[in-house]
Amino acid sequence: MELIQSPVELRARLVGAASVGFVPTMGFLHDGHARLIERASQENERVVVSVFVNPLQFGAGEDLSRYPRDLARDQEIAEQHGAHLLFHPQASVMYPEGFTSRIELGGPGEGWEGASRPGHFSGVATVVLKLLNLVSPTRAYFGEKDWQQLAVIRRVVRDFNLSVEIVGCPTVREPSGLALSSRNSYFTAEQRERAAILSRALRAAQNAYAKGERLSKRLLDTARMVLMSERELTLDYLALVDENLRPIEVISRPEGARLLIAACLFGVRLIDNMPLSENAHA
Amino acid sequence: MELIQSPVELRARLVGAASVGFVPTMGFLHDGHARLIERASQENERVVVSVFVNPLQFGAGEDLSRYPRDLARDQEIAEQHGAHLLFHPQASVMYPEGFTSRIELGGPGEGWEGASRPGHFSGVATVVLKLLNLVSPTRAYFGEKDWQQLAVIRRVVRDFNLSVEIVGCPTVREPSGLALSSRNSYFTAEQRERAAILSRALRAAQNAYAKGERLSKRLLDTARMVLMSERELTLDYLALVDENLRPIEVISRPEGARLLIAACLFGVRLIDNMPLSENAHA
Incomplete structure (x- = not known):
């Protein structure tokens, strides 16, 4: 498995692939992510996992700075479960100086997480649209754990006419019932x-x-x-x-x-x- | 030249093209558009012209309803200048019920037209992103007549990581100097x-x-x-x-x-x- 930081290199690595499965994550991978990667590798020729703690989806006072990170461990887990490329861009590459664009959604992004975390889904939709445009995957895999996020992403794909198939995968739980996160x-x-x-x-x-x-x-x-x-x-x-x-x-x-x-x-x-x-x- | 209304058909027609040139328009084509189409046909294997009067970029009290339309004439002009496909979607297909997504840009979309026509560039950016995702062109051609729009579109392409090349083409004028519109x-x-x-x-x-x-x-x-x-x-x-x-x-x-x-x-x-x-x- 290859670690890639540059969007241009990422695109170059995917030229000619018959099918690409994409698993976007914020890293610190757990068994829930592992299931997504496995499924992606069953259904696609090439599998890309991204690890990017997206500053745009964190509000003031949220846990952006202390969000857990362990890239070495993420690399191991991604590779073990069938990923071919791990994309780990810098924030300054994803959001260069002067970046002011946002996607604003109503509909499924209103209420619940959208109400409790103003700007959260705008940040999610913006980064997911960027990543989907970068990777141009055949299929992208998301956990049902973030149910409203999944609805938001399906809406983004529909509203902006992306040709990717969005695959929602069941929440993985600890024996106690706690959803993995x-x-x-x-x-x-x-x-x-x-x-x-x-x-x-x-x-x-x-x-x-x-x-x-x-x-x-x-x-x-x-x-x-x-x-x-x-x-x-x-x-x-x-x-x-x-x-x-x-x-x-x-x-x-x-x-x-x-x-x-x-x-x-x-x-x-x-x-x-x-x-x-x-x-x-x- | 083929007239296509369905996004799914459009995609099907473009499978396997070595390069696609795209000229998005609001129709009622003039010589300025003709130059864009000609250039697209010189530089690409396949050329798509879209004709869509985008309601999202018109404000209240603007000229959406009286904006000039003549699809038969547009078809002739597009074909004459080298287009292979004319994409003419219904508004209800581009914006199905429940469509609430928008792109919001700061930067180049602020001031001038952005100030005089609130929501205009959000509507432009939204439809252009949709169309670019639908057509997946190698190159897209826009007139310099809409200078600020061109800057907005370049920003959308950069900020949302599209791989299309944006080609700006000189304004075409009447002998009097009036810019064609x-x-x-x-x-x-x-x-x-x-x-x-x-x-x-x-x-x-x-x-x-x-x-x-x-x-x-x-x-x-x-x-x-x-x-x-x-x-x-x-x-x-x-x-x-x-x-x-x-x-x-x-x-x-x-x-x-x-x-x-x-x-x-x-x-x-x-x-x-x-x-x-x-x-x-x-």
Whole structure:
């Protein structure tokens, strides 16, 4: 596997490839990323992983400077799981002096993370469009862990007429249920166990749904009950939304519905999401 | 030459082309467009002309509804000058229901047309990025008549890492000096003659520069004197700017400098621009 910093070199390396799979990441790779890379290598001739902690998607006071980084380890993991190229550009290359362009989206970027992190999805959409234009992949792979981000990216691809196929891949979890995230590295072992409460809350709502509950409010109350047992947790939002990220009141079409949660725990902001029923998405 | 309305078909027609030249237009083609198409056909294997009156770049109260249209004539002109495909998408295909994405640029999109037509360059940048992603051209051709637009498009290409080469082509003028524009069709023959005053004003500034004047204010005053002879004219802006579209006070590097003008005449908004010296750009 080759480490590449220059966009021009990256393009040169991909000339003539029959198919290119692309896994954009912010690095500090975990098993969730590994699954994306494996899938990309099953479905494409060449696989590019990018590692870029995108300053544009961090707000003032967020964790840009302390976001975990370990390029040597990322190289090993990417190579082990089938990547051919690891693209690691400098911020000054991605955003040269005088860079002022942004993508602004309404629609799926409004509300939830978009409301809690102003400018976040604009930064995500901008860097993803840049990276997709640079790599020109056949397919790009994203984790469902960032559910709203996935909807935003699908929208960018549609609205700006990119020809890439966006592949969403299931969230990978620890045995406790905690969704894998590079930010989990902020936790001590004990805090990490306790952070599984987000997934337990969503599972409780799933169980209520399985038992026949169809009112969104009651499902969410069930999840909220679970969350109350953790006094260190500050809930940001807990919602049941449709495929356009709009709140659902009564469940009529469960297929596109998604439970979303964001909360702060031990000073770390966590998000998670689940379908109403795991089987519906199996 | 083939007329194509569907983005999917357009892509299919371009598979395997060694090089693609692209001329995006709003239709009602004139000799300026013809020169762009000719140049594209000299430099590329396949030539795509698009005709799309982009609603996103018109403000409220602007001339979207009365903008001149004549697709049959456009087809003839495009074919005569070497186009292979004419892409004419419906607005509902370019902007399906729920389309809310926009590109926002600062930099070269600020001031001048950006100030007089809020949202205009955001609309231009958005549609151009869409079209460039759809066509994936080797080279795209734009007239220098829309000088600031050309700067905006170069910025979009740079900031979003497109691999297309942007080719700016000289403004084509009537014998009177009037820059060709589809909007000239709004004029009667007499008004059209009188509209040449914009180019005469810029030429006067060029002459003053040739005679040694190096103060921007004095050059612009010379142009302003010419404009005063037309009482029907309302000046929007008249400026001398550098390559970043910033006003110049004293001319030190004439190469990137450009005289810009926008004015309203007989209810029609006109723009024009010239270098300080034609020879510098010959």
